[in-house]
Amino acid sequence: MSAKIVTITSGKGGVGKTTATANIGVGLASTGERVVCIDADIGLRNLDVIMGLENRIVYDFVDVVEGRCKLRQAMIRDKRLDTLFLIPAAQTRDKTAVSPQDMVRLTNELRQEYDWVLIDSPAGIERGFRNAIAPADQVLIITNPEVSAVRDADRIIGLIEAEEKGPGKLILNRVKPEMVRRGDMLGTEDVLDVLAIELIGIVPEDESVIVATNQGIPVAMEPNSKAGRAFHDIARRLKGEDVPFADLGGGDGFFGRISRMMRAGGES
Amino acid sequence: MKPSLTVKGIQNGLLITLPAGEWLNVTDQLMETVAAQDDFFRGARLAIQVEDRALGAAELGSLRSALAEHEVTLWAIISTSETTQSAAADLGLSRDLEIRRAEDDDIPADTQLPGEEAVLLQRTLRSGHSVRHPGHVVVIGDVNPGAEIIAGGHIVVWGRLRGVVHAGAAGDESSMVCALDLAPTQLRIAGHITVSPSRRGKPKPERAFIRDDQLIAEPWQAGHK
Numbered sequence: 001m002s003a004k005i006v007t008i009t010s011g012k013g014g015v016g017k018t019t020a021t022a023n024i025g026v027g028l029a030s031t032g033e034r035v036v037c038i039d040a041d042i043g044l045r046n047l048d049v050i051m052g053l054e055n056r057i058v059y060d061f062v063d064v065v066e067g068r069c070k071l072r073q074a075m076i077r078d079k080r081l082d083t084l085f086l087i088p089a090a091q092t093r094d095k096t097a098v099s100p101q102d103m104v105r106l107t108n109e110l111r112q113e114y115d116w117v118l119i120d121s122p123a124g125i126e127r128g129f130r131n132a133i134a135p136a137d138q139v140l141i142i143t144n145p146e147v148s149a150v151r152d153a154d155r156i157i158g159l160i161e162a163e164e165k166g167p168g169k170l171i172l173n174r175v176k177p178e179m180v181r182r183g184d185m186l187g188t189e190d191v192l193d194v195l196a197i198e199l200i201g202i203v204p205e206d207e208s209v210i211v212a213t214n215q216g217i218p219v220a221m222e223p224n225s226k227a228g229r230a231f232h233d234i235a236r237r238l239k240g241e242d243v244p245f246a247d248l249g250g251g252d253g254f255f256g257r258i259s260r261m262m263r264a265g266g267e268s
Numbered sequence: 269m270k271p272s273l274t275v276k277g278i279q280n281g282l283l284i285t286l287p288a289g290e291w292l293n294v295t296d297q298l299m300e301t302v303a304a305q306d307d308f309f310r311g312a313r314l315a316i317q318v319e320d321r322a323l324g325a326a327e328l329g330s331l332r333s334a335l336a337e338h339e340v341t342l343w344a345i346i347s348t349s350e351t352t353q354s355a356a357a358d359l360g361l362s363r364d365l366e367i368r369r370a371e372d373d374d375i376p377a378d379t380q381l382p383g384e385e386a387v388l389l390q391r392t393l394r395s396g397h398s399v400r401h402p403g404h405v406v407v408i409g410d411v412n413p414g415a416e417i418i419a420g421g422h423i424v425v426w427g428r429l430r431g432v433v434h435a436g437a438a439g440d441e442s443s444m445v446c447a448l449d450l451a452p453t454q455l456r457i458a459g460h461i462t463v464s465p466s467r468r469g470k471p472k473p474e475r476a477f478i479r480d481d482q483l484i485a486e487p488w489q490a491g492h493k
Binding site for chain 2: 194
């Protein structure tokens with residue numbers, strides 16, 4: 001058994017890296033997969049809050065790197081899913097506390113016993129980003145349908161290609177089908193037009209994400225949430241299942257265009 | 269104002285014509301130009317037109333060393349002075365711009381066209397990528413917003429051009445920019461600069477160049493020159 005290491009990154013901050021990491025983790029773990037989520041945003045940790053595990057932290061990732069505890073001691077088991085674990089970031093240190101080699105070494109230790117290691121990358125293109133992508137087998141790039149976020153995603157894709165981590169796959173987050181239909185928001189087609197990489201998920205804007213985040217319950221645990229369902233779909237696609245893209249209510253044209261994009265962009 | 273030196277992209281590199289004046293002054297001016305546009309000149313091959321100046325091997329040798337410090341190769345000195353010509357020959361520099369061919373080269377001249385120095389990039393240039401080349405630049409793929417190309421000669425993009433491009437960066441006003449979809453963030457040719465007008469209708473192949481001291485873009489049409 002060897003875990004697949006997946007890094008979720010974006011370049012721009014605030015587009016949903018941490019939310020996506022938590023929810024894809026929930027999506028995978030709820031099908032019985034053994035999942036470890038690592039918060040690589042050292043100094044600005046968030047993943048523990050979104051997963052609702054903040055009050056259980058004893059040791060963190062930097063403690064492991066610096067040898068103060070064993071990897072197992074820093075792992076926090078989720079309250080609801082017993083195959084989901086979190087390794088939190090240190091809040092009192094910065095990115096230089098960890099090197100890309102540390103990341104590779106520690107994630108390799110996890111490969112034996114788990115199915116998936118998800119790494120939540122910090123924003124930016126500096127050390128923290130380098131740390132987060134160093135061990136990755138696969139990189140997911142998340143962006144919002146906004147020109148500035150797409151620009152940063154494009155830069156990130158270029159850097160990932162330079163590191164020979166493959167082209168990566170795209171998650172388009174916070175899409176408002178209504179605005180896309182009116183022509184007030186970039187559509188999936190517009191974003192793929194620039195980025196030209198394979199799409200792995202489209203997550204609609206959904207208020208329940210904010211509610212869930214504030215309660216420390218990932219939205220993928222909420223059965224009636226559209227965004228939650230989209231994250232479950234991403235998890236299934238990661239496992240290699242062929243899951244059609246859901247119609248977000250943007251009309252036939254919208255759905256038709258997405259499926260066309262998938263056929264055109266999927267062969268890489 | 270100092271008389272300026274001119275830089276032109278040629279088949280084998282760049283041709284620099286020095287202005288009239290004291291040798292030390294004009295070489296200083298050349299070195300300042302090279303230092304100021306370090307990125308552009310790095311790796312370039314220079315031919316220098318010195319007119320009828322009589323120069324010795326010491327002068328040419330020190331110029332060659334100074335250029336070498338900026339990773340610039342001096343390969344030819346063009347002069348009408350015999351002293352200069354023999355000094356250039358002593359240093360192993362070419363004295364004209366011809367490419368020498370083997371003596372027994374009997375291929376008919378009209379089927380072999382000389383090429384010009386260019387780089388070809390077969391990939392998408394993404395935000396943050398930068399390409400600098402003293403010759404021409406050809407891209408097969410898109411040039412995304414946030415990417416830049418700076419070329420001594422023409423820039424040709426077989427794809428969508430949406431980044432920043434500068435053709436004729438050393439001042440060659442005959443340079444062009446061609447793209448299947450010409451919508452750059454900013455387009456520069458030599459000392460001219462423009463931004464794309466907002467798009468109307470479907471993208472079509474276009475060519476931007478300087479005519480009557482104005483930077484203009486024209487749609488490509490079969491048969492036009």
